[in-house]
Amino acid sequence: INDTLQGQLKRHVLVAPTDPAARNGLLFLWMSGSGAEPSNYDIIQQIAAAAGYPSISLAYDNETSVGDRCGVAGDPQCGPTAIGCDEDVRLEMIYGRDVHDSPCVDVPTADAIEHRVLRLLQYLATSAPATGAAGFLTQNGTAIDWRKIAVGGWSQGGGHAGLIARDHLVARALFVSKAAGSVPCPLTVTDPAQCDLDGDGQLTAGNAD
DSSP: EEETTEEEEEEOOOOOSSSGGGGOOOOOOOOOTOOGGGGGGGGHHHHHHHTTTEEEOOOOSOOOHHHHTOOOOOOTTSSSTTTTHHHHHHHHHHHOOOTTTTTTTOOGGGGGGHHHHHHHHHHHHHHHHGOOOOOOGGGTTTOOGGGGEEEEETHHHHHHHHHHHSOOSSSEEEEEEOOOOOOGGGGGOOGGGOOTTTTTSSOOOGGGG
16 A cells, blocks of 8 residues: 555565464454554564464555544544544544545545455465465455454554454454543533542543543
8 A cells, every 4th residue: 555654655464374284273463553564563473473373464544543533623523522533433444435434534445454354365365375365264255254363453553453353253352552542531421520530539631531
């Protein structure tokens, strides 16, 4: 995918156990943080391969952070007080605008995470069958078999992994350096005292979300 920050093409990275007998029958799908390259996570992929997982570090449209998309001051749909913005943006990044259309981001289906994973597995199943990619497809090779995929990601990618794990039965999910999506607490509750998460009787900046 075209990388506007680095001025180069991002490429998927695939790492697999050298001995097919060492594979555990599952695939590890890793998603980068905002602006990062798929190749930045080689140690994580090597650890996954050592544990028996063929591992894909996916090239996807991660140039802009979800926080930036949902941090437009004064915008009721894409601003910091828009409760549904984070989820809407992520869903379009995962499934594409034809499936879930957010007003705060524009991701063609061909650039969406799910579509890219599907097309990559189909490509590998045909061009490099020794990778075992066909085993991670279902419905005669037309859909991803999420039950055989462990999802994970760093920061933005961790948030995507969380929603994929919510929407699909996956083998497991891993979140790294990923905080929760949030909006200012008083906007989401009727009693602001409910935002006093540490019980000190004060609504402090540390627990305002």
